[in-house]
Amino acid sequence: MxxxxxxxxxxxxxxxxxxxxxxxxxxxxxxxxxxxxxxxxxxxxAGIHTTQLALEIDVKLSKRSLELYDEFADKYDFEEIRNKCGFLSIEESWMAKESSKMLSNLGVTHSLLSSDELREFVPGIIIRDSELGVYTPHDIIIDxxxxxxxxxxxxxxxxxxxxxxxxxxxxxxxxxxxxxxxxxxxxxxxxxxxxxxxxxxxxxxxxxxxxxxxPTTIYVCQALTFSKPANMKIIPLYFQDSHIYMRPEGATRLVIGNGYAKIIEDPDSYPNRAEPEYIEDLAEKICDRFVDPSEIKVISGWSGPCSTTxxxxxxxxxxxxxxxxxxxxxxxxxxxxxxxxxxxxxxxxxxxxxxxxxxxxxxxxxxxxxxxxxxxxxxxxx
Ligand SMILES: Cc1cc2nc3c(=O)[nH]c(=O)nc-3n(C[C@H](O)[C@H](O)[C@H](O)COP(=O)(O)OP(=O)(O)OC[C@H]3O[C@@H](n4cnc5c(N)ncnc54)[C@H](O)[C@@H]3O)c2cc1C
CATH class of the missing domain: 3.50.50.60 (FAD/NAD(P)-binding domain)
Structure with missing residues (x-):
């Protein structure tokens, strides 16, 4: 033994x-x-690691986890495990100001971007006048x-x-x-x-x-891959209104998902592929946010099991x-x-x-x- x-x-x-x-x-x-x-x-x-989370305890955990990934990468010389690309959350202005207040209180480096600054920062994306951006430059994508x-x-x-x-x-x-x-x-x-x-x-x-x-509940989460023009600059971002996140995958792809959850009993029964209704719904919502939606096309999708208390x-x-x-x-x-x-x-x-x-x-x-x-x-x- x-x-x-x-x-x-x-x-x-x-x-x-x-x-x-x-x-x-x-x-x-x-x-x-x-x-x-x-x-x-x-x-x-999807490998997204952001400190922009709603609960204080999660912001603290995420901040500490970020340090641990950094320490691990530096100590063993595995820089490539993460991409330090930052994270942008696009929110109604009152909400962005609240988020910014909490991040300041918790010592998270960030900046608040006006709608005009946002339009310059992410040129292919439609920004409403009532929206602000919260940008956290130290957030990462884990490979x-x-x-x-x-x-x-x-x-x-x-x-x-x-x-x-x-x-x-x-x-x-x-x-x-x-x-x-x-x-x-x-x-x-x-x-x-x-x-x-x-x-x-x-x-x-x-x-x-x-x-x-x-007493956990098991659910399926899904994500999709879209094609995008190589010259379209996208950083990892989140739309508060639709709860959609996206991040670049190489030069010509995007990974896009949201918090949609389907409860299942058996974790092995997750469908592997994304469901057609999910693809349709997400594609429709995301197209609303692109200046030229004809430039992005669904390539594939997948799903996986998660658990919550x-x-x-x-x-x-x-x-x-x-x-x-x-x-x-x-x-x-x-x-x-x-x-x-x-x-x-x-x-x-x-x-x-x-x-x-x-x-x-x-x-x-x-x-x-x-x-x-x-x-x-x-x-x-x-
Ligand atoms: C589509 C999708 C996108 C997501 N995107 C993000 C994201 O961008 N950022 C983020 O932070 N989180 C994201 N998540 C959530 C994240 O994947 C989960 O929170 C995380 O993987 C849970 O990790 P875990 O170690 O608890 O479980 P798992 O990664 O599921 O690990 C549990 C392991 O236990 C093994 N196991 C099961 N039964 C046994 C047994 N009897 N004996 C031995 N081994 C066993 C399994 O094979 C499995 O490998 C996403 C999830 C999905 C599905």
């Missing part, structure tokens, strides 16, 4: 960052992943496949054992302690601590193992009833922005047994005894 300080289930953004932070401080870690690392929601995301290439190398150097195509199927436990977990291939992992970072799959897994009733806040910490099992979930459509900072909080709390230092809003026990809850997805963008 293999013995570890930390057994992490799931190789998405939450699992890899937990593994990296724990291994960086000398912990012996194993990462157990059903498919390839990054083959869950993380490998299907997910390069991030995984980098993290794989770093985790190996830090002696993290990585088991891919290994699905956790059973657990040996007594009253309050998990003793070991077993995979479908009967590999047994023995750890001092167990972190469940299986994203949208946590709910059924934890329930099936008889550990806890995790009943109150929209993540769930991070010790699983009620267990001394050595932890949940890291409910990242919504914000996993890239939330996960590194949350992984740091989790590992530090775990090492120092300092659970009171975690935000109470993330405390898993807030859902204790909750049996009936409305499955709903909470839109967190401003």
């Amino acid at each position: 293999n013995s570890y300080d930390l057994v992490i289930i799931g190789g998405g953004i939450s699992g890899i960052w937990t593994a990296y932070i724990a291994a960086s401080i000398g912990k012996k870690v194993v990462l157990v992943e059903s498919g390839l690392l990054g083959s869950g929601g993380t490998g299907r995301c 997910i496949s390069l991030l995984y290439q980098a993290i794989r190398k770093v985790l190996k150097n830090l002696n993290v054992d990585i088991y891919e195509y290994t699905t956790v199927k059973s657990v040996e436990k007594d009253d309050r302690v998990i003793k070991s977990i077993k995979s479908d291939g009967s590999t047994e992992f023995n750890g001092e601590h167990y972190v469940f970072a299986a994203g949208a799959w946590n709910k059924t897994l934890i329930n099936r193992l008889g550990i806890w009733q995790l 009943p109150d929209g806040y993540p769930v991070l910490g010790r699983i009620p009833g267990f001394d050595n099992a932890y949940i890291f979930d409910g990242l919504n459509g914000y996993g890239i922005m939330r996960a590194p900072a949350m992984a740091e909080l989790l590992v530090h709390a775990l090492v120092r047994d300092a659970w009171k230092e975690l935000p109470t809003t993330f405390d898993p026990s807030r859902f204790n005894g909750l049996r009936n809850y409305e499955p709903r997805v909470i839109e967190l963008h401003s």
